[in-house]
Amino acid sequence: MRPFAYLRATDARSAVTASRERPNAMYLGGGTNLVDLMRLGVALPETLVDVTRISSGTVEEGPDGALLIGAGVRNGDLAADPLVRRRHPMLAQAVLAGASGQIRNMATVGGNLLQRTRCSYFQDVSKPCNKRLPGTGCPAREGDHRNLAVLGHSGDCVATHPSDMAVALAALGAIVHVEGRGGPRTVPMPGLHRLPGTEPERDTVLEPDDLITLVEVPALPFATRSRYRKVRDRASFAFAVVSVAAALDVADGVVRDCRIALGGVAHAPWRAESAEAALRGSAATEASFAEAVDAELAQARPLPENGFKVPLARNVLIRTLVDLAEAS
Structure with missing residues (x-):
């Protein structure tokens, strides 16, 4: 070092x-x-x-019912917080799925949002990598890409964002408070993280000096019925092959509203907006869920060795929605 x-x-x-x-x-x-x-x-x-x-290390309830999570809150404390567990169970589940207990007790909310990709080419300084050294190439496209992106990637980068917590926060429409050169401002999620395009070295829209100070999770009553489900290569600590954060509001057998995000499939937490739009007002049935999920995954562009992620994401998301509908 x-x-x-x-x-x-x-x-x-x-x-x-x-x-x-x-x-x-x-x-x-x-x-x-x-x-x-x-x-x-x-x-x-x-x-x-x-x-x-x-950075604040507390979780508080705002006057409008939003959760105000200090950037310095340790991940372990976030997952154990009674307000988080009761009102946004998907968020607590995502944090618990994200790392070992030792790491959760050290890692902070602000840092979790800004963690870098776990792509092996990015982490190996002996290899070229557009994210680490722009213009050197993306060997993952022809090399080891089994666990890399199937949505939103570019010719310059196929890496995936590793955070589980960020997937849940994207589904919940969190608002990130930032202190920067020009003073305080807010950045919405989705919107904080970038797809790679021609600048894969930029993971987020933040400027170099920007500091995350607070994460605000707007009040969402039906988020009490939410779930985070993660598929990984081994049962112990591992990054997501595919993950799903979902909340479902069902009344009289009809989907009134929903929030869905996918992890392990893109350079950023992937908010499933096409699926959400298809589901609102539709019957809360497995057939409707399958149709909505297919509309979302029609955008997928898998590489030769990671095409299995598309049916895997489809099955996990449909199963999660079915489970939420049955519990409503």
């Missing part, structure tokens, strides 16, 4: 100022992803700005 300077910020503004004034500075929260990337030589910050003492 290369030498680096270390600063501890006292508030969000001083953190942003420190990042702006120092070349190649990065924010340090729990460090569960960043420190790994520094050891691999993928991330080479000259300065680490410690933000663990300034």
Whole structure:
């Protein structure tokens, strides 16, 4: 690991100022992803700005019923929070599915949203990678891509976003509060994470000095009936091959509203907007669910070795919707 300077910020503004004034500075929260990337030589910050003492570590209810989750909340605390478990079970389930207990107790909400891809070519500095070194190519397209993207990828990158929590937050329409050079602003989810296009090195729409301070989850009464389901290669800690976050509002056998997002299939958490539109006002039946899911997955462009993800995503999503409808 290369030498680096270390600063501890006292508030969000001083953190942003420190990042702006120092070349190649990065924010340090729990460090569960960043420190790994520094050891691999993928991330080479000259300065680490410690933000663990300034980001709120609480989950509170706002006056409008929204959940206000501080960026410094540890993932383990988020999953155990009574408000989260009662009102947004998919979020608690996603966090619990995301990592080992030791990592959850270190990792923060803000850092979880910003973790980098686990593509093996990105993590191996001896290999070319457009995400790590723009313009060098994407060997994954012809190489090992079994667990990479089938939706929204480009000729420059087929990596997938690794966060389970981000999939649930995308389904719930979370709002990310950011402190930046121009002051505070908000970024919606979906909208925080980018598809690769011709700039795969940019995972999000954030600027280099932007600091996540809070995640707001709007009130959504029917999210009490929600579920996160994850398929992985082994039962112990592993990243998603395919995951589903879904909430369903059914009355008199008809879908009044729904929220759906997919993980493990794209460069960003994939909000299934086509499926949602097809489901609203339709019968809450397996046949209707299958038709809506097929409309969403018609956009898929699998590579030679990961085509199995399309029927897998289809089956997992239909089963999840059926389970939610039966529990309504």
